[in-house]
Amino acid sequence: MGYASTVKVPFGPQHPALKEPEHFLFEVDGDTVVGVTPRIGYVHRGIEKALELSTYGHGIYLAERICGICTIAHTCCYAQAVEELMGIDVPPRANYIRTIMSELERLHSHSLWVGLVAHEAGFDTLFMYAWRDREVILNLFQELTGGRVLHAINTLGGVRRDISPEMADKVRRALEHFEGRTKEYLRIVRTEPTFLRRTRDVGVLKPADAARLNAVGPTLRASGIKGDVRRDDPYVAYDEMPFNVITSDSCDVFGRTEVRTEEMMESIGIIRHALEHLPEGVFRVRAPRNVPAGECVSRVEAPRGEDMHYARSNGTAKPDRYKVRAPTLANIPALCKMLVGIHVADIPIILAGIDPCFSCMDRMVFVRSGGSTGRAR
Amino acid sequence: MIDGAGTVKSMQERLGAEVMDARAPKPRRAFVRVSRGAFGKAVRHAVLDLGFSHLIAITAAEVGEEMEAMYHLACMGATVLTLSVRVPKGDAVLPDISEIMPSAAIYEREAQEMTGIRFEGLKDDSNLVLPKGWPSGVHPLRKDQTYEGLVKVKLDLEKG
Numbered sequence: 441m442g443y444a445s446t447v448k449v450p451f452g453p454q455h456p457a458l459k460e461p462e463h464f465l466f467e468v469d470g471d472t473v474v475g476v477t478p479r480i481g482y483v484h485r486g487i488e489k490a491l492e493l494s495t496y497g498h499g500i501y502l503a504e505r506i507c508g509i510c511t512i513a514h515t516c517c518y519a520q521a522v523e524e525l526m527g528i529d530v531p532p533r534a535n536y537i538r539t540i541m542s543e544l545e546r547l548h549s550h551s552l553w554v555g556l557v558a559h560e561a562g563f564d565t566l567f568m569y570a571w572r573d574r575e576v577i578l579n580l581f582q583e584l585t586g587g588r589v590l591h592a593i594n595t596l597g598g599v600r601r602d603i604s605p606e607m608a609d610k611v612r613r614a615l616e617h618f619e620g621r622t623k624e625y626l627r628i629v630r631t632e633p634t635f636l637r638r639t640r641d642v643g644v645l646k647p648a649d650a651a652r653l654n655a656v657g658p659t660l661r662a663s664g665i666k667g668d669v670r671r672d673d674p675y676v677a678y679d680e681m682p683f684n685v686i687t688s689d690s691c692d693v694f695g696r697t698e699v700r701t702e703e704m705m706e707s708i709g710i711i712r713h714a715l716e717h718l719p720e721g722v723f724r725v726r727a728p729r730n731v732p733a734g735e736c737v738s739r740v741e742a743p744r745g746e747d748m749h750y751a752r753s754n755g756t757a758k759p760d761r762y763k764v765r766a767p768t769l770a771n772i773p774a775l776c777k778m779l780v781g782i783h784v785a786d787i788p789i790i791l792a793g794i795d796p797c798f799s800c801m802d803r804m805v806f807v808r809s810g811g812s813t814g815r816a817r
Numbered sequence: 818m819i820d821g822a823g824t825v826k827s828m829q830e831r832l833g834a835e836v837m838d839a840r841a842p843k844p845r846r847a848f849v850r851v852s853r854g855a856f857g858k859a860v861r862h863a864v865l866d867l868g869f870s871h872l873i874a875i876t877a878a879e880v881g882e883e884m885e886a887m888y889h890l891a892c893m894g895a896t897v898l899t900l901s902v903r904v905p906k907g908d909a910v911l912p913d914i915s916e917i918m919p920s921a922a923i924y925e926r927e928a929q930e931m932t933g934i935r936f937e938g939l940k941d942d943s944n945l946v947l948p949k950g951w952p953s954g955v956h957p958l959r960k961d962q963t964y965e966g967l968v969k970v971k972l973d974l975e976k977g
């Protein structure tokens with residue numbers, strides 16, 4: 441007969457199904473979600489305020505730390521913005537190296553995600569395989585940049601390290617192995633009946649809703665809309681790279697899996713092309729200390745979608761205003777739409793479906809440094 | 818698809834003297850600042866007539882004695898128009914645009930608590946990112962808020 445009224449169920453900030461602290465208040469009627477209210481901000485570190493208090497040179501270290509997975513996307517976006525304000529041209533070799541690094545980052549982020557969604561679907565074997573194979577990319581990062589997680593490869597005026605011909609060969613060999621594994625994942629996610637049953641028609645986002653709610657990245661593309669900053673508003677060397685913008689018409693978690701896995705194949709192609717056509721010359725130019733007054737909007741396609749930085753300078757060594765909009769925040773309205781009308785049991789897999797990165801999203805408010813962040817309030 | 822220069826031209830034609838400042842520094846970028854009175858008309862023209870239907874974010878900033886709200890809008894994912902409007906600090910109120918741009922509410926709430934610009938008509942104007950119990954007049958991204966001052970607010974909050 442059902443209940444006379446709905447029940448409110450708090451979910452998070454500390455919850456076994458969430459990998460990062462965030463709070464969602466679900467209104468449920470029996471087993472069906474009828475409403476959801478998100479409350480974000482549990483991992484705020486005040487990065488926007490900190491950027492305004494730091495010099496441009498210092499800012500790149502802060503940008504590196506906005507997110508642990510998309511550090512290259514954020515530093516690339518930051519460096520682009522500041523370089524535009526400074527009026528300096530980055531050498532072509534640096535742009536190619538930035539492209540290679542951005543795509544390696546997409547490979548490691550997407551394989552991390554394939555593992556996570558497999559885990560949420562109860563398919564832990566795939567989770568283990570995906571994370572094992574992801575080590576190949578992390579090891580490459582260590583050799584290329586010196587760091588597995590934070591790479592600090594981008595700097596104002598170019599990149600910090602070159603890619604030698606021997607290193608390029610190592611990357612090619614690693615990609616050959618990784619390509620074989622990715623093909624295997626594509627086969628598994630498309631044919632494994634339990635995975636299909638767990639992801640098909642789960643977390644549906646219709647194309648009209650995806651466009652109206654301004655979703656970004658694979659979440660948008662899995663709803664059949666061809667939106668990709670790399671193609672629409674090319675940056676670094678993407679205008680010289682051959683690649684397809686992958687979309688899926690299934691509009692559900694399965695579509696999001698398919699889009700990300702196929703994107704990994706495209707990324708492998710981009711890296712190979714960039715290594716093959718790597719221009720000769722310097723990989724870094726000197727950046728001035730002070731920046732003339734001005735403003736600019738910089739965008740990159742992070743693994744989770746469009747990332748935007750806005751910078752306003754006032755002629756000093758520190759920005760007057762610096763704004764960061766990470767892709768997860770843009771996907772929150774779409775996520776809330778997906779979560780209404782579903783079964784409570786599907787909440788974790790739908791949340792994982794947008795590949796949320798809450799610390800990327802929560803970046804702008806000052807919370808005490810050390811100790812108290814992420815506490816339930 | 819419309820480019821930066823085309824966007825500036827179209828906004829100027831439509832709004833005339835209400836455009837306070839407009840430029841297109843790059844082919845896919847346009848910056849247009851409009852007067853407060855023409856803001857609603859400018860948003861509708863950009864979103865409904867020119868197709869800037871993707872709201873990337875809203876940046877709120879302090880400019881001397883005024884507050885500025887910048888709406889970063891993209892057309893077909895490519896051209897980015899930064900439509901801005903300034904309001905005096907003493908009367909920092911702007912209309913909520915979530916009627917024509919449903920994703921705006923989340924950015925308006927963020928700008929509201931961080932800088933103190935009030936968005937009139939917001940259905941839910943509770944804090945989105947600041948901790949529960951945060952004092953209502955303290956907006957962390959205002960220039961008069963120092964790092965030390967904010968640490969004190971946070972510590973007082975934790976003590977209860």
